[in-house]
Amino acid sequence: MFRVQLRISxxxxxxxxxxxxxxxxxxxxxxxxxxxxxxxxxxxxxxxNGWDFSxxxxxxxxFTALQVIxxxxxxxxxxxxxxxxxxxxxxxxxxxxxxxxxxVSASRCRPWSIVDMLSPIAMAVYAxxxxxxxxxxxxxxxxxxxxxxxxxxxxxxxxxxxxxxxxVGRLDNLLYLLGAVFDTAKWPVAVFPGAWRIVFTFVIxxxxxxxxxxxxxxxxxxxxxxxxSVAGSVAIFVASRLVWRAAIRSYTxxxx
Amino acid sequence: xVRTLPMLLRVGMSETVAYRVEFLVWVLTATQPLVMMxxxxxxxxxxxxxxxxxxxxxAYYLATLIVRHLTGSWVSWRLTxxxxxxxxxxxxxxxxxxxxxxxxxxxxxxxxxxxxxVVLAAILLMTSGAATLPHDAxxxxxxxxxxxxxxxxxxxxxxxxxxxALFLTETVAIGTIYFSLFSLFSGYLMPLDMLxxxxxxxxxxxxxxxxxxxxxxxxxxxxxxxxxVHLLGGQVVWVVITTALALWxxxxxxxxxxxxxx
Numbered sequence: 001m002f003r004v005q006l007r008i009s010x011x012x013x014x015x016x017x018x019x020x021x022x023x024x025x026x027x028x029x030x031x032x033x034x035x036x037x038x039x040x041x042x043x044x045x046x047x048x049n050g051w052d053f054s055x056x057x058x059x060x061x062x063f064t065a066l067q068v069i070x071x072x073x074x075x076x077x078x079x080x081x082x083x084x085x086x087x088x089x090x091x092x093x094x095x096x097x098x099x100x101x102x103x104v105s106a107s108r109c110r111p112w113s114i115v116d117m118l119s120p121i122a123m124a125v126y127a128x129x130x131x132x133x134x135x136x137x138x139x140x141x142x143x144x145x146x147x148x149x150x151x152x153x154x155x156x157x158x159x160x161x162x163x164x165x166x167x168v169g170r171l172d173n174l175l176y177l178l179g180a181v182f183d184t185a186k187w188p189v190a191v192f193p194g195a196w197r198i199v200f201t202f203v204i205x206x207x208x209x210x211x212x213x214x215x216x217x218x219x220x221x222x223x224x225x226x227x228x229s230v231a232g233s234v235a236i237f238v239a240s241r242l243v244w245r246a247a248i249r250s251y252t253x254x255x256x
Numbered sequence: 257x258v259r260t261l262p263m264l265l266r267v268g269m270s271e272t273v274a275y276r277v278e279f280l281v282w283v284l285t286a287t288q289p290l291v292m293m294x295x296x297x298x299x300x301x302x303x304x305x306x307x308x309x310x311x312x313x314x315a316y317y318l319a320t321l322i323v324r325h326l327t328g329s330w331v332s333w334r335l336t337x338x339x340x341x342x343x344x345x346x347x348x349x350x351x352x353x354x355x356x357x358x359x360x361x362x363x364x365x366x367x368x369x370x371x372x373x374v375v376l377a378a379i380l381l382m383t384s385g386a387a388t389l390p391h392d393a394x395x396x397x398x399x400x401x402x403x404x405x406x407x408x409x410x411x412x413x414x415x416x417x418x419x420x421a422l423f424l425t426e427t428v429a430i431g432t433i434y435f436s437l438f439s440l441f442s443g444y445l446m447p448l449d450m451l452x453x454x455x456x457x458x459x460x461x462x463x464x465x466x467x468x469x470x471x472x473x474x475x476x477x478x479x480x481x482x483x484x485v486h487l488l489g490g491q492v493v494w495v496v497i498t499t500a501l502a503l504w505x506x507x508x509x510x511x512x513x514x515x516x517x518x
């Protein structure tokens with residue numbers, strides 16, 4: 001059933017091709033643009049609190065990869081959910097004998113955005129070419145595993161944001177706020193002064209999404225941080241699930 | 257048209273108050289300058305970075321926030337929603353052009369936005385002191401005008417983006433792309449003179465600079481009156497271009513509108 005939902009959303013996305021051509025064209029220019037701040041900052045400073053250009057580029061690669069997932073699946077689905085709640089068609093989702101969270105999470109996706117994954121991979125490859133050695137197999141596996149948990153963290157934050165939006169009401173733009181905060185994930189947390197670093201590690205787990213996975217790939221992540229990172233993302237996932245359930249329970253239809 | 261203005265403003269005002277939580281979230285969305293400020297001041301704490309000292313960065317990003325808060329609007333978001341849900345049909349029944357109606361509605365939000373701007377301005381004065389601000393009285397008098405013009409350009413640009421929903425089914429992607437272009441070329445991310453040479457030149461030819469960097473420059477740098485007038489002149493040109501673009505996009509798109517939704 002979940003697969004059917006996914007297939008329908010892919011089919012409906014394929015129906016609007018103009019959007020993709022536009023997106024494809026821009027995504028190339030776009031990734032170039034996102035790199036500029038990094039180039040400016042590291043153009044003047046070789047290394048910065050233990051992070052040089054190539055290692056910061058790995059963080060940027062993770063950030064871009066997460067953004068592809070965000071823009072390709074998570075964000076469109078969540079915006080679709082907020083809109084459905086607003087106009088009442090969310091009721092039909094709830095009527096289906098399936099977990100609504102699973103249904104909602106894949107309601108919209110842009111299959112073409114998978115192509116966008118090439119640019120973060122290119123960034124990571126370039127970064128390691130610059131460093132002169134490839135990541136060890138273990139680091140690579142850990143880096144990929146932590147990318148998954150990072151994606152899980154991001155997804156959890158977004159689903160919790162969407163749930164809060166219709167729980168509290170009149171907060172349709174909450175997801176935009178999440179997007180703005182997420183933007184800080186393109187920098188390694190170490191480049192921020194003390195207080196911000198704590199906020200971005202523990203309060204808003206930006207570090208868990210990009211900095212820690214990047215450190216894993218670079219082979220500099222402490223075992224303690226690995227455990228914290230995995231446990232943290234599981235905890236956030238569970239918390240978001242609870243928020244979602246509570247929101248559903250208090251949901252009263254907006255339609256007639 | 258002018259007679260309807262007070263009423264439209266009153267409606268817009270109460271709309272803003274009714275959606276105050278949403279408004280607050282929009283305000284919080286503008287966190288990027290704060291993040292960049294902490295990053296840049298951290299880099300520049302020992303020696304100046306590209307000719308900018310740490311206090312320069314504080315002043316720059318606070319001025320950026322002031323301008324951003326005063327000139328921002330959520331008209332593209334509103335418009336997209338109206339088009340998507342078909343409520344636009346109701347609006348079309350009214351004898352007022354939507355461009356004008358939205359303009360009034362966004363204008364009405366400015367007093368509330370000004371509250372935030374005043375707080376930011378107070379912080380700016382306290383942290384960087386009057387030393388970083390321009391001394392010329394004429395220039396200071398021109399600053400509000402420049403912000404006003406930046407507001408008009410932003411409004412028209414956002415209105416154009418919102419109108420694109422009449423042509424395309426998904427405008428979220430366009431919004432994202434627009435914002436990243438804006439962040440870079442308007443000086444929202446970092447002062448334009450820090451960008452590599454060809455990009456800095458390119459920024460001069462794009463409208464984004466006139467939406468943010470120009471009023472920020474007038475707020476934070478000592479300029480000659482001629483230079484100020486030049487910058488304002490550029491803004492006026494862009495007001496004309498973007499308004500024409502917004503109205504053109506709208507009038508073409510509206511022909512395709514068939515009131516989908518329930």
